[in-house]
Amino acid sequence: MFPAAIQPKLSCPFTIQPTPPSLVSLKTPVLRIRKPRQLGSTKTFCITAASGVAQDTLNPDSASPNPPRKKKLGVVLKPMEKPRLVLKFIWMQKNIGISIDQVIPGYGTIPLSPYYFWPRKDAWEELKTLLEGKPWISQKQIVILLNQATDIINLWQESGGDLA
Structure with a gap:
């Protein structure tokens, strides 16, 4: 393959952890995004595919000024016109x-x-x-x-x- 001096190194800032059962009833992975160290905090995003809504939940160690919001989806139907x-x-x-x-x-x-x-x-x-x-x-x-x-x-x- 490559000589030891030029071996590719993969560094990913994402880690996947299981979601606490209190957040989602289904087992969904949690995506942890780490910011560069000079900026500080770590945020955790819980992505649920079953409900169609992405929830933004913060770790207890980081402060949250706004509570998470859920967006309701709907369908608008036009009234039928008469022939x-x-x-x-x-x-x-x-x-x-x-x-x-x-x-x-x-x-x-x-x-x-x-x-x-x-x-x-x-x-x-x-x-x-x-x-x-x-x-x-x-x-x-x-x-x-x-x-x-x-x-x-x-x-x-x-x-x-x-x-x-």
Whole structure:
């Protein structure tokens, strides 16, 4: 290996000692960190992996101005948003297409209807028939969606199909 003059020497300032049973019910190692001699004191840290919290405990020979603190961990959940109905439209020069999708937060959109086109067919009547056939959609939601569809169709008619 190495000649005796250049043998590597390993010096570690850490020692592991068993924890007193009064601190932790499980047998966990204690890590002792020694500071350089000119600074003085020795601190002992008890690390418990089972509880997920590291406790800072001091030896009786060193003074402690602050008692050890435990940090509580928690999970914050956002309240679930309700699914909502969205009116979609395709604005073209000679037609306007209207459809309804259901938006489910965290998932995406689900189409509830195909596109109904105005003036080729009566899109408003077809949309009304479809919405009334879905018992889980309230009358209030049906009225709101049909009023929005009416506003969009009227705006399209007033503009003559041009967005400009």
